Amino acid sequence: MYVCICAAVTERDIHAALAAGVETVDQLTMHLGVGAGCGCCRETAQRMVNEACGRCRECPRSHAACA
Numbered sequence: 001m002y003v004c005i006c007a008a009v010t011e012r013d014i015h016a017a018l019a020a021g022v023e024t025v026d027q028l029t030m031h032l033g034v035g036a037g038c039g040c041c042r043e044t045a046q047r048m049v050n051e052a053c054g055r056c057r058e059c060p061r062s063h064a065a066c067a
Contacts (some may be wrong), residue, residue, distance in 0.1 A: 006037025018052040
């Protein structure tokens, strides 16, 4: 499914970026262009970051998305 229509970014693209070490929506924007257009996808992208992290009570990773 497309998450960001403006930049033609799919869920698969975001999952791959998260697996490669991207940790925030701002980093997704830098790497993939997510949220750089109309911004409607930022909420969905943030949810995906949170889910990848385990958000975040007992997250084993310490990164900006957990703050």
